[in-house]
Amino acid sequence: MKNTLLLLYCLFLTNCSKSASDKHSVNTEIAQSKNEAPMMALDVSSEPLPPPPPMEAASLTKTSVIESTSPKKIDTISRKIIKNxxxxxxxxxxxxxxxxxxxxxxxxxxxxxxxxxxxxxxxxxxxxxxxxxxxxxxxxxxxxxxxxxxxxxxxxxxxxVTEEYTDVSIKLANKKIYLEKYRDMLRNAATTKDMLEIQENIRELEDEIDVSEGRLRFIDDRVNYSTLNLNLYKEKVRSSATSKIGFGSRFVDSLTEGWNSFVGFLLGMVSLWPFFLLIPIIIVLWRKWRSKKKDKN
Missing domain, CATH: 3.30.70 (Alpha-Beta Plaits)
Known part of the structure; x- marks a missing residue:
């Protein structure tokens, strides 16, 4: 009996020592894990951050379109300078x-x-x-x-004229878009009334497009080729003798010109001889009228 109790006591002590050692090992592992946790966090933080989640397809497409169109439009617009x-x-x-x-x-x-x-x-x-x-x-x-x-x-x-050229170009592009829409509507028109209204809108748009294209061609022509108005002027030297001779000759020339003017005046008076013949007739008639007036008085 004593031997049996002694054997049980020994087994009890053995189990207690094993539990203590297991508990100690568990505590040791927990402490190690606590000590290693900051190091792991530090290592994780030192790694590069993961890429952001991909955008939605619609928003990505819209953004790419804006980025690909807006800068290109600005880059392709060159200055339009007209020189005259x-x-x-x-x-x-x-x-x-x-x-x-x-x-x-x-x-x-x-x-x-x-x-x-x-x-x-x-x-x-x-x-x-x-x-x-x-x-x-x-x-x-x-x-x-x-x-x-x-x-x-x-x-x-x-x-x-860069601003005007850009404005006309944008309006022209919009008109062409509307023109294509009207043509699609014309193909799907159900009634004659709708067809006539759409055709009238198409005609107006085509006229406006022709005017805009003509304006752009005119601006391009004036920009590509400048215009210069050049006037070559030569003053003639007076050919009359008065510009080459002295005072005496000029005096004689003046007398000659005066005589020529007087002769011209006389010839002009002679050319009026029919009017001079009418003067005596008018005087005679006036005197007769005056004498009759006196007799009546």
Whole structure:
């Protein structure tokens, strides 16, 4: 019996020691886990953050469209500058000056759009309307300013039409969109009344589109080719003898001119002889009328 109790006591002590050791090991593992937790958190925080969740397809498409269209529109719009000029140059010989002008035009790839020549007693005038590529405009003006003659006047102007060109282009694009919609409606029209109304709208839109396209073509032409109005002026030397001789000769010439004027006056009076014949007749009739008036009194 004693042996049995002793055996049970030993088993009890063995179990208690095992539980204590297990508890100690568990506590040790918990402490280690607590100590390792901050390190793990630190390691996780040092890793790169995960990418954000993908956007919805609709919002992504809309954003990509805005980003791809808006900047491109701004980049593709170039400045639209129209340059015009007026120059008046006094030259010694119109023909020689015209030869120089033709050489300058050839070097700058310009051409004459309109030409007009006037020859009066006092001067000679050659008016030229010149069209020149936009990039060669300044060089052309400089060439005319150097060596062609004496510049009497020069006026150069620049007009920025970028805003107008952009506005017309946007409106034109919108009108074309509406035109296609009206054409689709015309194909699906059910009644004759609807067809006539849609056709009228289509006609108006086509007219407006033609006007807008014409305006854009005009602006492009004025931008690509600048216009310069050039006037070559030559003052004539007076050919009369009074501009080349002294006072005595001028005095004689003045007497001659006076005599010629007097002769011209007499000839003019002679040309009025029919009216002079009427004067005596009018006087005779007036006297008869006056005498009759006195007899009645």
């Amino acid at each position: 000029g007026d120059m008046r140059i006094q030259v010694g010989d119109i023909k020689k000056a015209q030869i120089q002008v033709n050489n300058i035009l050839k070097n700058n790839k310009a051409y004459i759009q309109n030409e007009e020549f006037k020859n009066t007693d006092a001067d000679e005038n050659l008016d030229l309307t010149i069209r020149v590529p936009h990039k060669n405009f300044d060089a052309l003006v400089s060439s005319f300013s150097d060596g062609l003659g004496s510049i009497l006047s020069k006026n150069i102007s620049s007009d920025d």
